[in-house]
Amino acid sequence: MRQVADLLAAIGAVFSLSIQCFFAFFRAPMELRPVFYQVDHAGIQSWSITVLTAVFTGMVMALQFSTGLEPYGASMYTGKLVALGIVRELGPVLTALLVGGRVGSGFAAELGSMAVTEQIDAIRALGADPVKKLVAPRVLACLIALPLLTMLADVVGCFGGMLITMDEVGITSRFYVQQVLDTLWVVDLMHGLMKSVFFGYAIGIIGCFVGMHTTGGTEGVGHATTRSVVATAITLLVSNFLLSKLFVSIYG
Amino acid sequence: MVYEDATLDIYPGETLTIIGGSGTGKSVMLKMLIGLLRADAGSIQAFGTEVTKLTETQFIPIRRRIAMLFQGAALFDSLTVAQNIKYPLREHGWKDEKEMDARVHEVLELVGMPNTEKLKPAALSGGMRKRVGLARAIAVRPEVILWDEPTTGLDPINIRRINGLILSMQEKLGVTSVVVTHDMDTCFTVSNRIAMLYERRIAFVGDIEETRNSGLKYVEEFIVGGRGTLDPADDEVTKV
DSSP states (O other), rough: OOOHHHHHHHHHHHHHHHHHHHHHHHHSOOOHHHHHHHHIIIGGGHHHHHHHHHHHHHHHHHHHHHHHHHGTTTGGHHHHHHHIIIIIIIIIHHHHHHIIIIIIHHHHHEEEEEEEEHHHHHHHHHOOHIIIIIHHHHHHHHHHHHHHHHHHHHHHHHHHHHHHHHHHHHHOOOHHHEEEEEEEEHHHHHHHHHHHHHHHHHHHHHHHHHTTOOSSSSHHHHHHHHHHHHHHHHHHHHHHHHHHHHHHHHHH | OOSSBBBOOOOOOOOOEEEETSSSHHHHHHHTTTTSSSOOSSOOTTEEEEEETHHHHHHHHHHEEEEEOOTTTOOOOOSSSHHHHHHHHHHHTOHHHHHHHHHHHHHHHHHTTTTTTTOGGGGSOHHHHHHHHHHHHHOOOSSSEESSTTTTTOOHHHHHHHHHHHHHHHHHHHEEEEEEOOOOHHHHOOEEEEEETTTTTEEEEEEEHHHHTTOOOOHHHHHHHHHOOSSOOOOOOOOO
């Protein structure tokens, strides 16, 4: 019972931090330089891990689908399934999980270290707002970076699927690309991208929330980092199902 | 509950030292004064304003008049010494880089740390970090400085240097200081008045002579534990 109460309190506190973060960002003076820095740190520097994950995910999906569809003589449609799977589900989810692990834990560790060495108190004592200085740029950077990385993952994942489909099924790249273009509609892309916006928000706000509330010295920073990764992963997986259900019921 | 009866007045221009055992709530008292921790009950007034109910935004004007030197200095690791000192200046609306550079130079001279502008905090010793923390605190010319364990963990030379700085802030800038310390040498060197937290209350307030002659067992035990004797020592320090 107490764990449920703690969970509800934490959700309420995250919601409260989100509202503070929204108003803090738009409160003058608007500071864009920290946002650009965080977009580079959280987004651009995550491109390699995103590409690596997406290409192999696309490849393994193509391998499994082409093998599974072969007895039905439908392996030439592998591209359609790979494209739908990547763009709607695996592109946004795997990108978010990886970026959440890399960036969200980094936020928790960085802000956690600042919390235990009283640097966050110092920001407040110097008359500044730590939510505006530390949380808002990071959350906004994740909101910007995640959709961009997801688009990259979509393209690279489909490309990885094409390589294997060409090899396993023997179709041409032109045929594969045509199948992908025939299958995907704007709504499919939006389906994945809208999820990625929410995932970006979740990664940023959870990492920052856990970091800002770190106590217990260096040991506490370690715990905060672990807690942030676990909380982010669970949030991403649960919200992915709920968002998929919502989008499917709306758009089909 | 941290305190049961903690009534204390702090007068302009004085240096008040708060002493007391570990865990008695000395640092908590400083953090409550500047709104980093909030009191559940009672009243705290700063410059005539009741601060216990202020929001974070309402607290900002108060925080711009009160600076705090944290126990570990709390310098921002990712910024250089100069950037650390410019941080509160920017928050106070300073925009001119030349003026900020001049203020950085001035306060670093004042704390005896010239030509360290480009160093990162990781390259500084504990004593140097505290002096840069002080430079950052005084850059905006605060009326009050809260010193949280300013000499803890420092060697005797740095302790004398920090003590000298506390005295200098009072003499040169007319700053009111509230010092939390366990170090009785520091206490007797810098204080105009001394307050002792004991059993969740301000159990004693007095000047140095009154403290030495209080006749209160818990005050004497604290002094003897800290200095080994009740006799006044040579408290002269090198003023920076």
